[in-house]
Amino acid sequence: DIHLTQSPSSLSASVGDRVTLTCRASQGISNYLAWYQQKPGKAPKSLIFAASSLQGGVPSKFSGSGSGTEFTLTITSLQPEDFATYYCQQYHSYPITFGQGTRLEIK
Amino acid sequence: EVQLVESGGGLVQPGGSLRLSCAASGFSFSSYSMNWVRQAPGKGLEWVSYISSSSRPIYYADSMKGRFTVSRDNAKNSLYLQMNSLRVEDTAMYYCVRDVSGRNWGQGTLVTVSS
Numbered sequence: 001d002i003h004l005t006q007s008p009s010s011l012s013a014s015v016g017d018r019v020t021l022t023c024r025a026s027q028g029i030s031n032y033l034a035w036y037q038q039k040p041g042k043a044p045k046s047l048i049f050a051a052s053s054l055q056g057g058v059p060s061k062f063s064g065s066g067s068g069t070e071f072t073l074t075i076t077s078l079q080p081e082d083f084a085t086y087y088c089q090q091y092h093s094y095p096i097t098f099g100q101g102t103r104l105e106i107k
Numbered sequence: 108e109v110q111l112v113e114s115g116g117g118l119v120q121p122g123g124s125l126r127l128s129c130a131a132s133g134f135s136f137s138s139y140s141m142n143w144v145r146q147a148p149g150k151g152l153e154w155v156s157y158i159s160s161s162s163r164p165i166y167y168a169d170s171m172k173g174r175f176t177v178s179r180d181n182a183k184n185s186l187y188l189q190m191n192s193l194r195v196e197d198t199a200m201y202y203c204v205r206d207v208s209g210r211n212w213g214q215g216t217l218v219t220v221s222s
Contacts, residue, residue, distance in 0.1 A: 036152075043213065043214050044152065050208070091209075096207065098154065
């Protein structure tokens with residue numbers, strides 16, 4: 001199975017900040033990586049697919065990059081609605097796996 | 108607008124069975140693969156099962172193999188998950204997800220396995 005490790009596990013940031021979240025895969029997954037945002041009590045929302053492609057309707061403040069084993073999700077100009085938990089997911093091979101999540105909190 | 112609406116969750120005793128359904132609308136259901144993903148209370152996301160647009164191939168997470176069966180009815184725009192021999196650790200919110208890149212998610216249906 002492909003293991004995904006997200007770092008940091010939690011992050012405190014201020015409104016207006018720019019943050020970068022990292023997801024590392026235990027083996028190469030090309031660009032078969034997605035990023036999700038989840039708020040408490042809600043279903044996850046797709047942000048990024050194919051490592052760097054923005055889902056329709058997602059603001060351009062979210063951007064993804066990477067290939068192989070190392071990936072990043074960058075969020076610029078943090079707003080209160082951006083504080084949530086973020087998950088990465090690989091779909092290179094089965095079983096599909098998720099990272100453990102990064103909890104982004106307001107400082 | 109794409110909609111995925113899960114139903115069928117509830118309280119069941121260990122060893123019992125449940126059948127979850129997912130009603131899809133707003134897209135060409137028969138053209139897309141589908142997945143089930145679950146989330147135990149306070150925990151992260153766990154992939155459960157994949158079914159292709161034509162129902163072959165099908166994949167399961169190891170802990171669900173032999174107990175869970177995924178199926179779909181393209182004529183009814185519906186996805187199903189038959190869950191047998193349920194365990195306490197199967198307690199989770201179960202989400203229906205469009206394609207492997209997780210384009211769209213339903214709101215989830217809660218399954219509670221408890222005596």
